Amino acid sequence: MIYQGDNLSVEIVEPGIAELKFDGQGSVNKFDQKTLNEFSSALDAIAADSDVKGVLVTSAKSTFIVGADITEFLTLFADIESTKTWVHKASRVFDKLEDLPVPTIAAVNGFALGGGCEAILACDFRIADETAVIGLPEVKLGLIPGFGGTVRLPRLIGPDNALEAMTTGKNHKPDNALAIGLVDAVVSSENLRDGALSMLRDAIHGELDWRAARTPKLQPLKANDVERLMTFSTAKGMVWAKAGKHYPAPHAAVEVVERGAGEERNGALLVENELFVKLAQTDACRAQVGIFLADQVVKSKSKKLAKQATKKISRAGVIGAGIMGGGIAYQSAVKGVPVVMKDIKQEALDLGLTEATNILTKSLKRGRISAKKVTGTLNKITTTMHNNELENVDIVVEAVVESPKVKTAVLSQIEKVVPEDTIITSNTSTISIDRLAESLEHPEYFCGMHFFNPVHKMPLVEIIRGKRTSDETIATVTAYALQMGKTPIVVNDCPGFLVNRVLFPYFAGFSLLLDDGVDFPAIDKVMEKDFGWPMGPAYLCDVVGLDTATHASEVMAAGFPERMPHHAEGAIAKLAAADRFGQKNGKGFYQYGVDKRGKPTKTVHEDVYEVIGEKQEAADKEEIIARCMIPMVNEMVRCLEEGIVASAEEADIALIYGLGFPPFRGGAFRYLETLGLKQFIELADKYAHLGELYQVTDGLRAKAEAGESYFKS
Known part of the structure; x- marks a missing residue:
């Protein structure tokens, strides 16, 4: 030797x-x-x-x-x-x-x-x-x-x-x-x-x-x-x-x-x-290294949790087809778990199956999968309009319309069809899991499983624990999310859960800028080009759907009436009321179409100002960023302090994987610490007169005073 x-x-x-x-x-x-x-x-x-x-x-x-x-x-x-x-x-x-x-x-x-x-x-x-x-x-x-x-x-x-x-x-x-x-x-x-x-x-x-x-x-x-x-x-x-x-x-x-x-x-x-x-x-290096380390924390935690599962998911059910349901069904099938996709309308089932087929076809054309894989995946998706096809599934993902009344009715009905120990999950994006659980006889087998659109591209799945959700249910759903190739993060129940709860204060900051006369294309340009979001808040609203955003805003207002009141006279609500829903019907803040070569276009048409009013006031870049981002950061701090999310690492990964938070900024907490806690507080205090969304918590002030970090290492 x-x-x-x-x-x-x-x-x-x-x-x-x-x-x-x-x-x-x-x-x-x-x-x-x-x-x-x-x-x-x-x-x-x-x-x-x-x-x-x-x-x-x-x-x-x-x-x-x-x-x-x-x-x-x-x-x-x-x-x-x-x-x-x-x-x-x-x-x-x-x-x-x-x-x-x-x-x-x-x-x-x-x-x-x-x-x-x-x-x-x-x-x-x-x-x-x-x-x-x-x-x-x-x-x-x-x-x-x-x-x-x-x-x-x-x-x-x-x-x-x-x-x-x-x-x-x-x-x-x-x-x-x-x-x-x-x-x-x-x-x-x-x-x-x-x-x-x-x-x-x-x-x-x-x-x-x-x-x-x-x-x-x-x-x-x-x-x-x-x-x-x-x-x-x-x-x-x-x-x-x-x-x-x-x-x-x-x-x-x-x-x-x-x-x-x-x-x-x-x-x-x-x-x-x-x-x-x-x-x-550089800040970019610290942020990107921070993302890597946070991702390791999240993966380690989810793998440990999944090992505690005693139930194996061999067959899944998806209730509610369409684009979202089809995406969930595809993701389960492509990773080897057969799935039954159920809807009350044949056209919805056709749309869901088309969504899965389109995803597979694109992957085939790009050489990422084989024709055999396409056939095998589609063969693992069964479509039905009858509940009896769900009698032998191990887990159900409900993905029907975002309405408490509709969801509770569907969940109650499905519970009577599936075996007693079948896990039932809801893909709700904002509705309280505890509220939905009230319609179930066995809430211990129920939790939230919130996917992000498009399902096949977005890595994050929020797993939402209700007050009566069992540990075994959370472990099993975590294991299933990992089977699907997703990054699961477990959060506790509240309106909007984690990602949407912090997204809507961001939208609220954007709306206040609009109320003050700042033009939405100028805001989008700053938030995209200078802050680094993949799309600015107006464009994101169009992608989410202005009708969906308005409905979700009402849900958030019910949960947080002082901090997030619904702005019925705000631009988002006005556009939704004018049937300008965004990309889904070709007009929202922007007008959508295709050019001569068939490529998608996004333009500003003057008719939008007839709905939201003329916007002519200028605002500097730093003010636009501050007024949009302070509410999001403050709300994320509240989520950590309230135990909605367990760690700063999980919070940052959730925003990066669920919303596309700029990786070079590392997530809300990494962004906060890059600015410096004391410096952030000074900035937020300048805008505290705008309302509770801009007012930092006592916990944040105490942490800044003590010189502490939100990260464990």
Whole structure:
């Protein structure tokens, strides 16, 4: 044994060949600080052993190395100096691997991402099996590769391919990795080790020129001035079009390759270190790292909860077809759980089945699924107008019209049809679960299961616990949501639950701006272009449906009359009363249609002002953002304080996955902490005269005074 650490080892496996094997103490290999230190020591031991003629780098696990330990990032990035020290020291460890005086080869199985990818790039050769997934996803964390990836990858596969990989975070499967030169060979899993050893022996014996493979990675990028100009000009244009101004990491990925192109490895690595440190201090990086960590909290919690389920969902029922019901039925069927879709109207069933078919057809055309998968999924959806088809389902998702009277009648009827222990859920978006449970004989088997439209695209499912909902029911519904490929978050019951409860104060802030004469296209432009929402509040209202928004506003007003009174004379209610429902009938705040090429259009027609009145007052960007966002943040704080949601992490993921909250801002709580609690309070107090929605809670003031964070780490 040449070296033995807790997370990796080096031993001679045949004369002259040392195997550097990663075998972390956890379920996967990752580059935490301890592993990086051991990696450095192991490489020193190899370099000092004159008997070593070649090095094989392997993993003892089903994945190679998943990357750096992201849980350490927020601590490592606490200040510039600590970040500089860490990244400079860590990146030089990979240079040690590349500088070994003998040939090296990585045998790649499973995920080799981030630091894992950078480790194999530092080897002279790479061989992968059919399970390999290789990539540099750091951009998704608001970063660029920090262990030499921005230097080695462009020199290995060319700057065009490298920039596409780094600016998108796209992963490469074996065939694609081979095609672009990211790996040198692809073999079956059972032949991976033997194939790697064979190539390494060839390199040791001079049949493979390992020095020729290594040299280009040490030199300036091989491209003339014209080629570089074209490459980087094109890349900058593409990145700007996709990332815009809010995400600095993709822009930095282009800059680091461009600035380092004329440098040898060590000079280019200094550029990488510089830009990595700069990005690590940005709000976008902290937010995106925060999202990753919050997502891990949510996933861990839901998996633990699902393990407590004793009932397996083998067959589901959906009551109420149409677009939403069809989407839910599709999601269940495509993930392997057969579903019965029931409605009282054949045309609704046809619409629901068409929705499922359309989703599958689009996926088929894009090559994401096979024709066999399309047929198999559709065969798992049964449509019916008769209740008896539901007699053997394990769970029912009610998705009928958003009316307490209709829902309670349907739920009561269904309970009499299904077996006593069948779990019944409601896809209501605002109506209290406890109120709906009053119509049921067994409320312990009832809870909310709120999907977001379009169901197949939106990751979030809110699982709403009523006062009499059993723990077993919550565990089983959580397990079913995971089966469906969704991210479930359990919340407690209240009008609007979590996501819609905080959405309507946002709409209320928007409405107050309209009342003050600010034009809705100006508000949308600021909230989209400057704040970063995928759509502004007026556009979002149109997508939700102005009639639906008005109805939901009435429900919220009943629950929170002081804070969220229904604004009957507001623009949203006026447009709904004028039969301007939004996208569903082609006119709302905006007018919807198609152009000559059949592409959707969204325009402002003057007739909208005949309904809502002329809007001419100007407001600066910061005021528009403050007046829309303060009510949402305040309401989210109230939800946490009242126990509607259990943690800031779950709250942020709910907004990102359910509403499309701008990821570079990280969610309501991350946005609040980025602003600073005291600074947010000062801002909110400026608008406190506008009403309770703008008035912060005593709990928030106390937390600010104590200098505390809403996050656990």
